Amino acid sequence: MRSPRCAYSAQFPTPQVPIPLSMTQQTPIVSMRGIHKRFGSVLANQGVDFDLQAGEIHALLGENGAGKSTLMRVLYGLYRPDAGSIAVDGRPVLIRSPRDAIALGIGMVTQHFALAAPLSVTENVILGQEGRLWLDRKSAEAQVAAAAQRFGLTVNPRAQVRALSIGQRQRVEILKALYRQARVLILDEPTAVLIPQEVEQLFETLMRLKAEGVSVVFISHKLSEVTRIADRVTVMRSGCVVGSVSAAQASPAELARMIVGQTIMSVSKPRQLSAGRPMLILDDVWADDDKGAPMLRGVSLQVNAGEIVGLAGVAGNGQTELAELIEGTRTCRRGRIMVDGTDVTRASPARMMQAGVGRIPEDRHASVVGDLTVAENMALEHLDEFGRCGLLDRARLRRHAEQLIAEYQIKARPDDRIRTLSGGNMQKVILARVLERQPRVIVISQPTRGLDIRATEYIHGKLLDQRQRGAAILLISEDLDELLKLADRIAVIYGGRIVGVMPAESATPERLGLLMAGMQHEHEAGGPDHGAQG
Amino acid sequence: MALKVERRAAPLWLQPLLPLLAVVITFVLTSALVLLAGANPLRAYYHFLIEPLSSRVSALEVLVKATPLLLTGIAVTFAFYGGFWNIGAEGQFLVGAAAATAVGLNAHAIPPWVALPLMALSGFAAGMAWALIPALMKTRLHTDEVVTTLLLNTVALLLVSALLNGPWRDPISQWPQSPEIASTAILPKLAPRTRLHLGFLIALATALVVSVLLRRTVFGLRMRAVGLQPKAARFAGIPVERMLLISALASGGIAGLAGMVEVAGIHYRLIEAISGGHGYTGILVAMLGNLSALGVVLAALFIGLIDTGSQTVSRALGVPVYLGEIIQATLLLVTLAVLLLQNYRLRWERRG
Numbered sequence: 001m002r003s004p005r006c007a008y009s010a011q012f013p014t015p016q017v018p019i020p021l022s023m024t025q026q027t028p029i030v031s032m033r034g035i036h037k038r039f040g041s042v043l044a045n046q047g048v049d050f051d052l053q054a055g056e057i058h059a060l061l062g063e064n065g066a067g068k069s070t071l072m073r074v075l076y077g078l079y080r081p082d083a084g085s086i087a088v089d090g091r092p093v094l095i096r097s098p099r100d101a102i103a104l105g106i107g108m109v110t111q112h113f114a115l116a117a118p119l120s121v122t123e124n125v126i127l128g129q130e131g132r133l134w135l136d137r138k139s140a141e142a143q144v145a146a147a148a149q150r151f152g153l154t155v156n157p158r159a160q161v162r163a164l165s166i167g168q169r170q171r172v173e174i175l176k177a178l179y180r181q182a183r184v185l186i187l188d189e190p191t192a193v194l195i196p197q198e199v200e201q202l203f204e205t206l207m208r209l210k211a212e213g214v215s216v217v218f219i220s221h222k223l224s225e226v227t228r229i230a231d232r233v234t235v236m237r238s239g240c241v242v243g244s245v246s247a248a249q250a251s252p253a254e255l256a257r258m259i260v261g262q263t264i265m266s267v268s269k270p271r272q273l274s275a276g277r278p279m280l281i282l283d284d285v286w287a288d289d290d291k292g293a294p295m296l297r298g299v300s301l302q303v304n305a306g307e308i309v310g311l312a313g314v315a316g317n318g319q320t321e322l323a324e325l326i327e328g329t330r331t332c333r334r335g336r337i338m339v340d341g342t343d344v345t346r347a348s349p350a351r352m353m354q355a356g357v358g359r360i361p362e363d364r365h366a367s368v369v370g371d372l373t374v375a376e377n378m379a380l381e382h383l384d385e386f387g388r389c390g391l392l393d394r395a396r397l398r399r400h401a402e403q404l405i406a407e408y409q410i411k412a413r414p415d416d417r418i419r420t421l422s423g424g425n426m427q428k429v430i431l432a433r434v435l436e437r438q439p440r441v442i443v444i445s446q447p448t449r450g451l452d453i454r455a456t457e458y459i460h461g462k463l464l465d466q467r468q469r470g471a472a473i474l475l476i477s478e479d480l481d482e483l484l485k486l487a488d489r490i491a492v493i494y495g496g497r498i499v500g501v502m503p504a505e506s507a508t509p510e511r512l513g514l515l516m517a518g519m520q521h522e523h524e525a526g527g528p529d530h531g532a533q534g
Numbered sequence: 535m536a537l538k539v540e541r542r543a544a545p546l547w548l549q550p551l552l553p554l555l556a557v558v559i560t561f562v563l564t565s566a567l568v569l570l571a572g573a574n575p576l577r578a579y580y581h582f583l584i585e586p587l588s589s590r591v592s593a594l595e596v597l598v599k600a601t602p603l604l605l606t607g608i609a610v611t612f613a614f615y616g617g618f619w620n621i622g623a624e625g626q627f628l629v630g631a632a633a634a635t636a637v638g639l640n641a642h643a644i645p646p647w648v649a650l651p652l653m654a655l656s657g658f659a660a661g662m663a664w665a666l667i668p669a670l671m672k673t674r675l676h677t678d679e680v681v682t683t684l685l686l687n688t689v690a691l692l693l694v695s696a697l698l699n700g701p702w703r704d705p706i707s708q709w710p711q712s713p714e715i716a717s718t719a720i721l722p723k724l725a726p727r728t729r730l731h732l733g734f735l736i737a738l739a740t741a742l743v744v745s746v747l748l749r750r751t752v753f754g755l756r757m758r759a760v761g762l763q764p765k766a767a768r769f770a771g772i773p774v775e776r777m778l779l780i781s782a783l784a785s786g787g788i789a790g791l792a793g794m795v796e797v798a799g800i801h802y803r804l805i806e807a808i809s810g811g812h813g814y815t816g817i818l819v820a821m822l823g824n825l826s827a828l829g830v831v832l833a834a835l836f837i838g839l840i841d842t843g844s845q846t847v848s849r850a851l852g853v854p855v856y857l858g859e860i861i862q863a864t865l866l867l868v869t870l871a872v873l874l875l876q877n878y879r880l881r882w883e884r885r886g
Contacts, residue, residue, distance in 0.1 A: 329769060350771030361769065369763045372755075380759060380770040387752035 027090040029054045029215050030075065030106070030184055035084035037070050044070040045081070046239045052184065057206055057216045059230035059247065061223070062259055063452045064423075067239040068219045069111075072186045075217075076108040077101040107177025108186040111193075113169050117162040124161055125176045147178055151212075152205045166314065167198035174205065178214075185209065186217040191225055195314060196480070196513035203229050221259075222481075223252050235259055260453050267461040270468065272488055276305025279472035280326070280441045285335035287321050295321045297496040298335070303441070303472040308463065310487030310504070311476040314516050318496040319445070319476045320362060326443040326474070327359040328352035339441050353381060358439030362446045362476070364426050370419030374410075375401035377418045378433050404432040409458075424455030431462060442466060445476040460486060480509055494518040553822050553833070556869040563868070564861050571853040581850045582843035582858075592842060594728040600838030601799070602627075602809075604737040605792035606816025607823060607830040608744050609661075609785045615748055615825055616781025617761035622668065622683025623789040624813025625690030626661035630790025632694055633660030634797045635702070635804040638715030646718045653719055653794050654736075661790020662783045664690065669782035673775040679782070687813065695806055702804065712804040721799040733795035738831070740788060745827030757781060789813060818866045821873060837862065 028051040037045040045067045052058050060068045073079045075086065077095040086093055088104050095101050101108070115124050122141045144157040153171040155164070161172060170190060177185055191199045206216055206229060220226050226233055227247055234244040235258040242258045280303040289295035296318045303309045313319050324330035325337065328349035337345045339355040347355065361367045368377045375397045379386050386393050386400070401414035410428045412421050418429060427447070434442065444463070448456040463486060467473055477483050483490055484504060491501040492515035500515045514520045565575035586592045606623045613620035634657040641649040668682035695710070702712040721732040748754040759767040760777040768774045796808055819837060823829030844858020 327769065328771075348771065349769055353771055359769075366763075366765045367769050369759045369766045371762045372759060376755060376759075380767075380772075383752045383756060390751050390753065392750055392752050392755055 026054055028052055029089060031087040031090070032071070032075065033085050033087075035071060035074055035086075036082040037067075037074060037079055038082055043239050045074070045084075048084070048236070048239070048241055050234060050241065051244075052215050052217060053232070054183075054215055055210055055213045056231040057210055057218055057229055059226040059233045060217055060219045060236065061221065061226050061233055061255065062236035062242075063221055064450050065238075065452075066236040066259075068236050069188055070239075071236070072108065072188060072217060072219060073110075075101065076106060076186060078108075078110075102180050102182075105181055105183035106186070107180060107182030107184065109170065109173040109177060109188065109190060111188050113173050115161045115169055115172060117160075119161060120157070121155055121159050121161060121164075121172050121175075122157045124172055125157075125179045127176075129180060144175060144179070147175055151175075151178065151208050152201065154201075166193045167195070167201075170194070170202070171205075178209075182214065184215045184217070186219070188219045189221070190218070191220065191222065193315070195516045196509040197517060198513075199225070223255055223259075227252060227255070237261060256453075267457055267464060269464060269486060272306065272467075274306065276307070276470060276472075278302050279305045279340050280443075280474060281336075281338040282322075282325075283336040283338070285322075285325065285337060286333040287325055287330055288333060289321055294333075295496050296325070299493070299496070299498055301474075301491055301498055301501075303474050305440070305472050306467055306470045307489070308467050308473040308475055308487045310483035310490040311474060311493055312480060312483055312490055312512050312516060313478070313493035315478060317493050317516075319493050321496075322493070323361060323443055323445045323474075323476055326352070326357060326441075327361055328357075353437075356440035358434035358437060358442040358471075360427075360430055360434055360442070360444040360447060362449075364423065364430060365419075367430055368418050368426065371417055373401075373415050374405070374412050374418050374421070374429055375414035377429060378404055381433060382437075404429075404436060408432040424451045424458075427451060427455065427459065431459065435462065435466065438469070438471075440471060442471050442473045443476070444473065446478065447475070448477075448479070448482060480512060483507075483512075484509075492516055550824075552872050553824065553829070553869065556822070556865065556872045557836075559872070560861060560865045560868045564857075564864055567857065567860060568853065571851075571857060573847075573851040573853050578847050578851060578853065578857075581847035582840060582861075585846050585850070586839055586842040591728055592846070594725055594730045596835065596838045596842050597734050598729045598731075598800070598838075599841040600834040601731075601734045601737050602792045602796050602812045603815055603819050603837050604734075604831060604834035605740060605795060606789055606812050607819030607834050608737075608741050608827070609788035609792065610816045610820035611823070611825050611827070611830055612744055612748070612788060613781050613785035614820060615761050616757045616777055617764060618669065618672070618778050618782045618785065619680045620665065620668075620683050620782060620785045621680055621817065622665065622686050622813070623785070623792075623816045624809055624811065625683070625687035626664045626786040626789035627793040627796075627809045627813045628687075628690040628694050629664045629793070630657035630661040631793030631797045631804055631808045632697060633657050633790070634794035635712055635715060638719035638798060639702075639713065641716040641719040644716075644718055646720075646722075649716065649719045650721065650798065653798055654791060657790045657794030657797075658787040659790070661786040661788070661793065663786075664790070665782045665786025669779050669786075672782075673778055691806075694804065694808070698804065698806055704803075710806060714803050715797065719798055720802055721795070729800060731799035733799035736791070736795060737834075740791070741827045741831055744784075744788070749827075789816070792816075815862070818862070818869065822865075822869050824873075840865075 030052040032048065032050040035045045035048040048067065048071055050071060060072065062068050070079060074081045075095065077097045077100050086095060093104060095104070116127065122137065122144045125144050126140050141157045148155055148157065153175055155168050155171045161169060164172065174185065190202060194202065209216060218230060227250065230247040232244065233247050233250055233255065235242040235255060237259060282299050282301045285296055285299045286294065287296040299322060311319055321330055325332055328347050328351065332345050336343065339357055342355050344352055344355050352359065369380065378401050379397050386397050398414050405412060405414065408428050408431065410432065411425050418426060421429065447459050463473060475483065475487060484507060487504045489501060489503055490507045490512065491498050492512060494516060495518060499518065499521050561579060568575040568578045586596055606627060609623050610620060634653040637653045637656045664686060668679045668686065671677040671682055672679045698710040698712060704711050704713050724730045724732060724734065748757060756772050757777055759770065759772060760774050764774050792812065793808065797804060801808060815837060819830055819833045822833035840858055840862060844855050847853060848855045
């Protein structure tokens with residue numbers, strides 16, 4: 001079946017970058033031709049060609065939903081392509097499952113790790129490859145330790161995976177692939193879960209792997225990383241390859257244009273008018289996680305009017321629980337929460353909204369009812385205003401929605417079920433619902449996770465508008481770039497405590513990274529210090 | 535080629551047709567049994583569906599059969615709408631019938647316009663009380679209401695049985711049935727020489743009120759949000775526990791009212807077989823009616839028709855009455871399967 005090719009190739013002629021002779025003479029280790037993959041009505045890959053040379057680090061760049069992961073999952077045998085062919089070492093192959101891929105020397109570390117938590121590092125690495133009936137634990141451990149040493153993958157072979165950090169688990173996944181003699185290593189957004197120092201360590205490992213002749217595919221949507229580590233960059237957009245360029249000769253601006261398809265103006269933070277009075281005060285706040293174990297251990301934090309305070313931290317250190325406290329969906333064990341002078345320590349969601357708190361949570365789908373319409377979801381938090389003697393005023397509901405849809409440029413109709421909306425449009429609905437009330441305090445978590453560059457810039461712009469209006473904003477994000485761009489002050493949470501607060505100007509990724517890893521403890525001069533108790 | 539199942543909602547135009555599709559599939563599936571029983575399926579379905587409507591008496595009998603199902607169907611709809619999976623309409627029906635009988639047995643000195651509302655009220659209250667137990671267990675202890683409501687059905691049946699074998703045993707016949715209720719506690723007839731009684735209008739009115747409440751009010755939208763996604767509803771400031779409690783109590787109350795209507799409209803006394811599964815059939819009616827009032831009315835009438843038809847067909851063609859029950863049960867299974875599958879679609883895929 002001959003497939004329709006992407007229109008982009010005409011729009012963006014592949015830059016004719018001279019390729020070093022040594023590479024052109026080799027056959028690519030992996031060559032994918034005309035890969036098609038459809039999910040329902042979505043064409044995730046439409047006729048994609050991809051070549052991976054031996055011993056190169058090849059970045060696969062593009063926005064969420066561009067088709068990068070799909071392409072690599074096809075290569076690893078997780079998806080079966082609808083059309084297209086794959087050759088390894090110039091020989092056509094049929095990859096029906098990860099088992100086939102592994103036999104061909106292809107390994108993949110997906111975004112969700114597949115490790116058995118109760119087993120040790122070594123056990124996880126050799127799982128499925130034990131070979132014989134009897135397990136030779138000693139020699140296996142020695143092998144794993146040697147490989148770890150050689151590639152700079154510091155991890156204790158005897159440690160239980162349960163006890164490892166996300167970064168360490170990633171190293172185990174890489175070791176697992178190498179133990180299976182991978183010559184091709186695919187890493188799907190490996191830096192998304194790492195703190196800056198761990199990213200450095202990962203890059204060090206990748207360089208060593210490259211020196212040993214392993215080819216690496218590095219999926220990412222971060223330009224800065226890609227231009228640093230990769231030899232070659234292939235950019236994808238809407239299921240097509242836009243172009244493939246040598247990393248040394250690609251400018252970030254050019255790459256950005258290839259990713260988005262047009263030039264995007266980035267918003268920038270205007271000067272802070274003047275920090276107003278304290279609007280949100282957390283004083284020695286304690287709370288449990290879902291399992292009833294103590295999670296927040298004495299958090300004290302203050303957000304002033306007209307200020308964005310960014311909260312940085314590795315996932316699972318209490319930021320979700322902290323947001324839920326202010327959203328009114330989690331109970332405070334000890335301490336006090338004040339909003340503009342009102343005590344809201346154990347307030348319900350309804351009372352939090354009355355107190356002037358606008359809440360945009362981490363999980364979009366848990367804050368809207370997917371099967372209700374856009375108009376109904378927009379009114380859901382203030383339904384009493386849409387009733388006449390208890391009867392629902394559908395006309396008003398509709399007018400209200402039409403107005404917000406126009407104002408926030410949402411691509412949806414009032415009667416669309418909200419679950420049919422894209423992530424960006426759904427987030428805009430939630431944003432509109434909250435900002436319409438002109439909240440005095442805004443708590444917003446991972447506001448742009450999974451959104452494309454355009455939607456991200458839009459939401460950043462709106463948040464800065466709110467700051468100019470005088471709202472006190474607590475911005476919780478795992479994206480350091482986002483925090484550095486928007487926040488006036490940045491606080492770092494680790495182990496349920498605030499381990500440092502600093503003005504954004506003096507925050508660097510390195511300094512934040514050390515705090516996020518729990519390796520340092522800093523406190524703002526004069527700030528209340530309750531964190532050291534307990 | 536391989537058959538593949540994909541997650542995908544059925545197009546909008548297809549959704550109202552799905553229950554109809556279920557009926558057609560059911561008839562195809564059960565035709566073999568009809569043949570086995572020695573009858574011509576087409577003739578059997580004629581007697582099932584057309585013949586009962588051909589005379590005034592049997593057409594009105596369809597309405598009589600539909601009355602309790604309409605009420606239990608609405609009861610189940612109310613609960614499912616709010617996300618309370620009430621499988622206990624049967625038990626709530628039974629305690630409602632018992633409570634109404636208690637009033638009816640002692641209503642000799644009371645005029646009907648007092649006795650009947652009092653009976654309705656006590657039936658409603660008893661059903662509510664019966665639903666209160668699993669509702670509190672769900673909101674306070676997070677116990678699965680499917681299990682608790684189902685188990686309470688047996689308890690209710692034993693309770694009725696204890697009453698009928700004990701204090702209420704009919705002194706005249708010595709059968710395990712209650713004495714007749716007072717003549718002032720009997721629902722008036724709507725048409726002479728038929729069994730059609732005021733209860734049918736009560737059921738229609740209940741359907742109308744519930745429909746307006748759930749579809750047209752702010753309360754109904756809140757209830758819907760709770761039923762669809764409790765977590766998001768709680769986030770939006772809706773008191774989820776209170777809404778669950780309301781939907782459970784309203785559901786139990788309406789099921790209890792159904793019990794009262796059967797006592798005061800048909801049997802004039804409490805018998806062990808007073809329900810005979812009306813509570814369970816209510817689940818079928820609610821699902822078949824897609825949880826909409828109009829749908830529930832149509833579904834109740836349809837089941838009422840099959841109920842009447844199974845008697846006609848057995849008389850006309852000499853097939854067992856149980857055939858009607860088999861067709862009903864098959865219909866339930868097919869309906870559930872069709873409703874489940876409407877979120878998926880089948881697709882042929884070429885092997886790679």
